[in-house]
Structures are given as structure tokens and as C-alpha cells.
Amino acid sequence: MPPPATPEPIPSVASIVVILAVTDGHLQVLLVHRTDEPEQGKWALPGGRWDGSESLDAAATRKLVEETGITDLYLEQLFTISGLDPARPSVAVAYFALVEASKVRLREEEAWHPGWLPVDALPPLAFDNNTVIEQAAARVGAKLDYTNIAYGLLPEQFTLRELQAVYEAILRRPLDRRNFRKRMLSAGIIEATLEHRRAGAHRPAQLFRFVSREPVIL
Amino acid sequence: MPPPATPEPIPSVASIVVILAVTDGHLQVLLVHRTDEPEQGKWALPGGRWDGSESLDAAATRKLVEETGITDLYLEQLFTISGLDPARPSVAVAYFALVEASKVRLREEEAWHPGWLPVDALPPLAFDNNTVIEQAAARVGAKLDYTNIAYGLLPEQFTLRELQAVYEAILRRPLDRRNFRKRMLSAGIIEATLEHRRAGAHRPAQLFRFVSREPVIL
DNA sequence: CCAAAAGTGTTAAAGCTACACCCATGG
């Protein structure tokens, strides 16, 4: 029996990842150039077709490792949108990830030429990727308060000043050093190490670590 | 040319809806009996295959109207999961909705015999629907504090006691009447009407309404 | 006049915000 003349449209499922990091005081997002139509050549979020051979979460994790080489990461599902591709039924499952910028090795040799762009000064992106990124940034800001997700953005050990810089980059407002220290310590998400970092003509800064580097809600 | 022997697996996209209401002091969820394999005959969340002819949000809204007859509702996307159906690649986009129990007209004549079941005493459901419902209930509880989503659960006018009963059902703990009244009024999400409701041998209760019945984050 | 639910105000504790001075180091 031949297939019907107009087969039921096959929905396409894609996963896309908003990869965020903080460098030089600004929240940055990893974007790539689209190599295919539609919107060829524009900046877009990395992602790809889902083939069902792994879970959606696994697909997003794999995408992230491919783009950045990073394995110690925070990854969370954002939402799912339909209709990105006007040509056919499609859904895209969006994730966001927080990574430590210094650990990332971008794959420059690839055709899509990845790059970091500051979240608060993005050019128009392919599809509605701008709003996806905005929502990811908003979610990160909201969770910063009552979770330890910042661990994804920082190395094993860090100074309080570095931690504060990350918070300020995401929240986009300055914080009081003394109150910040008190809140972080009393919340119990970080703890002091015995080490200090000497850096310039001033008192050395104590190094801290996250009590847990697993996702935790306080 | 014949189709290839093993065609690329076609992912199936479904939307499912966690429909919540409060009756007699308990949070209840609308469930239906599955009419098909797998898991035939078990209680499950209402939902269905997405054919791409409308947006995912529209599909969820339509499902909800079909099940309950309700149009004034609060609907929000929860998350997307893959692998519910072990037989083939599948994703399910889960939504949750808050409805006013008294307005719902269940479609008893349907084969799947819908019914309300209390969220805190559910039997094992098809697939992992139990955890989906738990997450929906947790999300509602978290948003209750800083949004007006409770409007979906109550009629146009209501007494403070009725509002408090809804909060207590969702939060699963008793609240202080005086503090509750103060918080609700000072948060500005409800306002007094000029009407009162006489109900029994006691002082009549003032009726209130939500300042806005659109979803609002405070 | 009695029972039943509605309405109301105060006080103590905790948490948050704002703010200024001393400390350790390198040059």
C-alpha cells in the first residue's frame, strides 16, 4: 500500500541552549552563526534537531559539552515554544546553562563561528532568540537569591569580591560588600577555606568555596 | 521508490494538562481513565497528541475547555519531558491550570470518565503523572505568594475566609486570619466591594474581588 | 440571650539597609 498523498505533518523537535557566563563584569551568552536557511548567517542560540535516541536533558547536555568542552555545569529547562519554524510544525525545548567562562574552549574552527555576546546589548537574533535569552537571564536572577546556582559560574575557589561581581553582573545593580558577605555566609551556601590569595599591594583575600556544588534550593 | 525499511523515528509530541481546583478544603486534580494501551484503564492526566495546527499553548487551552467548559482560566507551562512512551521517541509538554471548581462541568458521558481526585492522596497513575502533579502543586504554592494566580480558583466575588481556605488548601498549613487579611489588602491584589453576604447566625462577611483578573506578578 | 463566624490592633522578634573605619600587603 502506498503512503497517503498528504502524510500527517511530522513535527520537528529541537533543543536549544542558552549558555551564560560572566566575563569582565557582564553577563554573556554563547551564540553561533546559522549555517542554514532560514535566517542564514544570523547569530542564534546553539541547538539542534532531537532524534529521540536520548532524553531531552541528555541532548541538551551533549550540545553544551560539544560547544564548550565543559562537563561541570548547571543546566535547567526553561520552556518549550512552538512555531519557530514557519514552514512546518515544530517545537523547541529551551534550556539554560551556567558555565565558568575561563574553562570554556570555543570551537572556533567550526563553520558557525561561536562567540560570546553581552546579554544587555544583543543585536537582533534569528527567530525570537532575544526573548528566550531575556527570560533565561530573568530566571537566573530570580534563582540567584534562594539557590546556589552561582556555583556554575565560578571556579572551585573564589574570593567574596569575585562572587559579588557575578551577582552584580546578573542583577545589574551594585551590592553592599558588608551585607553581601553576611548574607552569603549566613545562608550557608559558601564556606571559608584556609587559603588566601595575594594579589597586588593590599591585604590578601580569603578564598571561599561552595558548600555544595550540586543544585540546591535553600 | 519504496520507503526505507527503517524510517527515521518520528517523534510524537503531546500536551498534557494538570487541572487544579479547590473543593471542600483540598486541592484536587482532574483525571481521566486511559482508553488506550499502554496503561489502559488507569487514571491519567488529560492530554493528547499535538498535530501542529495550532500553538502548543492553544492546544493546551483547547484541551482544558473541552474537559471543563471553562474559558476564564489561568494556564501556565510547567515543563517538557521525554520518554514517557517507551515504544517510540516522544515528548510531552505539561501545563497546569487553575479553575473554579463550581464552574466546571465534567463530561461524564465520555469513555474516559473524568473525575476529581485529591492531590495529597493520589493512587499510582499512568506514566509518571504523579510527579508531574506534585511539581504543578509545588509551583502553584510558590507562586501564590507573589502573584495573583489564586484568582483562577475563585468566583468574581468571595469572602476573605474563602480566599484563606484556598491558600490553606494549597499551602497545607493553617494561616492566621488577621495577618492574612492584612497581607492580602496591603499587597493590593484584592479590594473590598460594597456588598456583604449573609450566611447563617452570625455577622455577614464583606465580599472582595481581585483588583485584576489578568496574571500579574507583584 | 446564645452560638457562630467576622472584624480589628499591638507587641516582640527577625531581617534588611545604610553606613565608616581599621587591616594587611607591595612598592
Added chain:
DNA sequence: CCATGGGTGTAGCTTTAACACTTTTGG
């Protein structure tokens, strides 16, 4: 000794939690 950033405490304010008596009505 000086410039630089690191480290610390307190006072006022706001927010939250606990708590008991009076009011209005129907029977």
C-alpha cells in the same frame, strides 16, 4: 609611608509572627 583593596559592627527601619476581644447576625 602610602596607596589599594580586604575585612568588620551597629543603629534604624521594615517585615513578620503571635495573640484575644468585640461585633453582628439568626434562632
